[in-house]
Amino acid sequence: MQNFTYQNTTKIVFGKGKEEDVGEYTAKHGSKVLLHYGGGSIKKYGTYDKVIESLEAAGVEYVELGGVEPNPKLSLVQEGIELAKEESVDFILAVGGGSVIDSAKAIAVGYFYDGDVWDFYYGDAEITEALPVGVVLTIPAAGSESSTSSVVTKLDGMYKRSIDSKLIRPKFAIMNPEITFTLPNYQTACGAVDIMAHIMERYFTNTDNVEYTDRLSEASLKTIINNTPKVLENNEDYAARAEIMWVGSNAHNGLLGTGREEDWSSHGMEHELSGIYDVAHGAGLAVVFPAWMNYVYQHDLERFAQFAHRVWDVDPDFKDLEWTARQGIKKTKEFFSQIGMPVTLKELDIPAKRLEEMAEKATENGPIGSFVELDTEDVLTIYNNALE
Amino acid sequence: MQNFTYQNTTKIVFGKGKEEDVGEYTAKHGSKVLLHYGGGSIKKYGTYDKVIESLEAAGVEYVELGGVEPNPKLSLVQEGIELAKEESVDFILAVGGGSVIDSAKAIAVGYFYDGDVWDFYYGDAEITEALPVGVVLTIPAAGSESSTSSVVTKLDGMYKRSIDSKLIRPKFAIMNPEITFTLPNYQTACGAVDIMAHIMERYFTNTDNVEYTDRLSEASLKTIINNTPKVLENNEDYAARAEIMWVGSNAHNGLLGTGREEDWSSHGMEHELSGIYDVAHGAGLAVVFPAWMNYVYQHDLERFAQFAHRVWDVDPDFKDLEWTARQGIKKTKEFFSQIGMPVTLKELDIPAKRLEEMAEKATENGPIGSFVELDTEDVLTIYNNALE
Structure with a gap:
């Protein structure tokens, strides 16, 4: 810590x-x-x-x-x-x-x-x-x-x-x-992804010995994962709306980042998307975050395996942490799809043509991220991997 | 909520x-x-x-x-x-x-x-x-x-x-x-029990739909349960000391009680013990809390089963929630023993003779607790059950 x-x-x-x-x-x-x-x-x-x-x-x-x-x-x-x-x-x-x-x-x-x-x-x-x-x-x-x-x-x-x-x-x-009863499902789902992203930007860290904030983060993610489908099914589910609303604040008030290095490269990459194409921030994150995960997960298989196990209830294969880690990413992406979010740039109608420009802008002040530092090439690869 | x-x-x-x-x-x-x-x-x-x-x-x-x-x-x-x-x-x-x-x-x-x-x-x-x-x-x-x-x-x-x-x-x-490296093990263990008690006084509630604060509480309890034995084994384990210290604040800063009715009857009962016998507050709680749990758990078997499963990794027997619930209480008590805490009044050298006086004092302003309201008789029974 x-x-x-x-x-x-x-x-x-x-x-x-x-x-x-x-x-x-x-x-x-x-x-x-x-x-x-x-x-x-x-x-x-x-x-x-x-x-x-x-x-x-x-x-x-x-x-x-x-x-x-x-x-x-x-x-x-x-x-x-x-x-x-x-x-x-x-x-x-x-x-x-x-x-x-x-x-x-x-x-x-x-x-x-x-x-x-x-x-x-x-x-x-x-x-x-x-x-x-x-x-x-x-x-x-x-x-x-x-x-x-x-x-x-x-x-x-x-x-x-x-x-x-x-x-x-x-x-x-x-x-x-x-007040959130009248939110359209698409906006509710965008919000859920944004909240999850705020947690995950802090969760994927190189700081050792952060058990408490790990567990608080997992608790926060599970609450969003359980309650978002309930709200999409019944927009006036007060209990589920309340859970999401309270997690949303705690996800980004700094508590979950205490004592940890944070990453924020997915937010950086998404900002270029929504800066140019004016897509909803949450929708952009639903595309970028899994692509980022797939690009970096081998950097810390144990952490991604823990994420898969504790957040998504994946039974760990201790002899194959790489497989275990991948299941967590797969489930994250599937969840985003299930709640109606795009998971490819194609679904957002974003073509390949300006990806290079976005990659350059995202890294104009140098590499982004800290879990894995990403330079322009890395960012471009992630964008390309997210195309479809 | x-x-x-x-x-x-x-x-x-x-x-x-x-x-x-x-x-x-x-x-x-x-x-x-x-x-x-x-x-x-x-x-x-x-x-x-x-x-x-x-x-x-x-x-x-x-x-x-x-x-x-x-x-x-x-x-x-x-x-x-x-x-x-x-x-x-x-x-x-x-x-x-x-x-x-x-x-x-x-x-x-x-x-x-x-x-x-x-x-x-x-x-x-x-x-x-x-x-x-x-x-x-x-x-x-x-x-x-x-x-x-x-x-x-x-x-x-x-x-x-x-x-x-x-x-x-x-x-x-x-x-x-x-600064906590020099704490004697007994005091470290008393602290761990006190922290867990602050969480559990909020966890056992009659308020429905409190998933997020439930999960945050479980995350907090698991962190104490994992790190206390580490610290008792190696007093200078910075990482484990840090986890405990940060949980300790969050356990009692109000966050875990947001949107929930809280109980606090175990604290009330313990205050009479340590008021009269000057025992360490955490040691008194290690005796009182499991006795309280055993007295009240049938009031909400589902909540106690959830506690057993999520905090203590008990495999739930869905056809026998009462058994499941009891495993969580058993494990709580065993944990307190393992970290060197007393779990009976006898171990604290507290005799039966003033229990009635304590029960009356604990309830002098009326029944205590909210999960289950306890009158003088109830409190006396819990004290008696804790004798040995």
């Missing part, structure tokens, strides 16, 4: 009807908020009205900026920063999923910065201040509701880049599983 | 040599600290010197109060409060295990109160303010380093009572597994 520092300050407010208390939680941090959200779903299903009512009851003023798209765009972030400055807001309330929250975090750091907020994402400026952010979560997936990261896409050049700072960890995250 | 609110603000600073940074962390919260500790072990093994050196280097003034005993006493707490007031300290630094930390928390709440601090423990006053507390953990067991609770014993009448408030959650907890 490596030395680590860990602190997760986000207050989780979990359960039925909790979005109706958002005004009260917001009022503890601000008096004038930028209410940030995505498309029409929060209006269609009543969440918007409940939030507005609660803010008004708590005497919190608000200005609105909707329109956040999946793979949130820098242009809307810039618009949000202008608006936040003009209106002198002192808090940002994100009502949505990971894209809305990431966009809100970007606005939060841009608020105190005179230059282009992209500087933070490109590594040209350091985050020293941010407006506080609060969340009403509507899609369990990104874990952004209690994470320190934000991912934004710049259309000019199709760059998708991220920042990481404890200053953008949300103050509170209101999580009502009922 | 029940609705819940969860926030754990303690900063965990984990790893080799980290106690040398205590001055830096302390200086963020205070400039004059009450340094609170137990017997001589922190002086004997060098931790005291490192802490003092670090405080001085950071320019933090300190006054000292040592002498905290296991099952920390109200009298020393009162002395600490006087000293803290006289010296106008603005921070309390606990260097020790659960007893030292609990004593420090008691001083922290007593500092702002004109009456007797026992009023909080007896439920006659409400905690509205507390000095900030920091921790250098030397014994992984109580989980007090990131918990909201404190347990103190009043010798007059032999009462052991607790408080619970987020105001006493430590600001930081420095956890270096190396």
Whole structure:
């Protein structure tokens, strides 16, 4: 186990009807908020009205900026920063999923910065201040509701880049599983893959002696694997929706990475896919992650065998760990298929022609990953292996 | 799953040599600290010197109060409060295990109160303010380093009572597994039982649909079960010490109880034992918990069968869940014995004569527990069943 520092300050407010208390939680941090959200779903299903009512009851003023798209765009972030400055807001309330929250975090750091907020994402400026952010979560997936990261896409050049700072960890995250009843199955499945990927990016590590975080990770994966099919079968299964929602936060709040080196190359490779083709992040991960596993598993057969056995209940063949390891990868891929996710680039309608460009972009700052370091050639091979 | 609110603000600073940074962390919260500790072990093994050196280097003034005993006493707490007031300290630094930390928390709440601090423990006053507390953990067991609770014993009448408030959650907890190398095996084993008990008090619940916290709990228990024997065999097994230490905090920081009703009757019964006989809390729990399990398991055979299967790898007999359930209890008790813990009152040299008095005291505010509510008769039966 490596030395680590860990602190997760986000207050989780979990359960039925909790979005109706958002005004009260917001009022503890601000008096004038930028209410940030995505498309029409929060209006269609009543969440918007409940939030507005609660803010008004708590005497919190608000200005609105909707329109956040999946793979949130820098242009809307810039618009949000202008608006936040003009209106002198002192808090940002994100009502949505990971894209809305990431966009809100970007606005939060841009608020105190005179230059282009992209500087933070490109590594040209350091985050020293941010407006506080609060969340009403509507899609369990990104874990952004209690994470320190934000991912934004710049259309000019199709760059998708991220920042990481404890200053953008949300103050509170209101999580009502009922709000997720109306999520389409495809989006639920994308969320499940994203959550699993957050766990697996930490699970496949070169750090020895990490039994506890291994076991916590396996517990988290099994919970997603058991509950996702239930939710796809019955969208209003509160219990299963709640399990997924709570795992989603813990998968990405840092706990599962304590004391371990993390990998994140699959996320890096996926960002190039969704940066260029605007596919759903979870769908991209369902394609990239198994291809990555197949490319790297021989680096640590014991770890992949443990994954197969503990997560997928594969009976280990101790004389053939390679076979055992492969069963875990196979089952991961089969599970993604079963829940309706693509597992090849072909299924995503992504052709071979720009793979080289993506491989170069993914590695433009040098090799990615730590479990196995991947250079441009490696990334290209993985993309090619994922074609069909 | 029940609705819940969860926030754990303690900063965990984990790893080799980290106690040398205590001055830096302390200086963020205070400039004059009450340094609170137990017997001589922190002086004997060098931790005291490192802490003092670090405080001085950071320019933090300190006054000292040592002498905290296991099952920390109200009298020393009162002395600490006087000293803290006289010296106008603005921070309390606990260097020790659960007893030292609990004593420090008691001083922290007593500092702002004109009456007797026992009023909080007896439920006659409400905690509205507390000095900030920091921790250098030397014994992984109580989980007090990131918990909201404190347990103190009043010798007059032999009462052991607790408080619970987020105001006493430590600001930081420095956890270096190396510091635990010198713990005697008996104390290590007591710690393991205490950690397991914190998990099991939450595991045995009447709340349905708690798969995720079940699995996290099982992961935590398995990690303790695997690593405790390793540490008893090799006291300087850093990896195993680290696993135990990190589980110890997570076992009692609230995470494993999110969305569930908790029980806590075994702790209640044990507090009467250690209140009167001054036995180590973990040793008392090793006696009480299996006796409690045997008394209540028929209330939910499925849950006890799951515990047997997932925690102890018992092959379930689906046609005989009662047998399956009993195997889990048997294995729990055997494990406690194997690591050198008593499993009967006789082994603790506790005779039958005061059991009735203890049963009455344990239930003086009404029945205890929630998985199965226990009245005075029930508690007495459990004590009697634990005799030998």
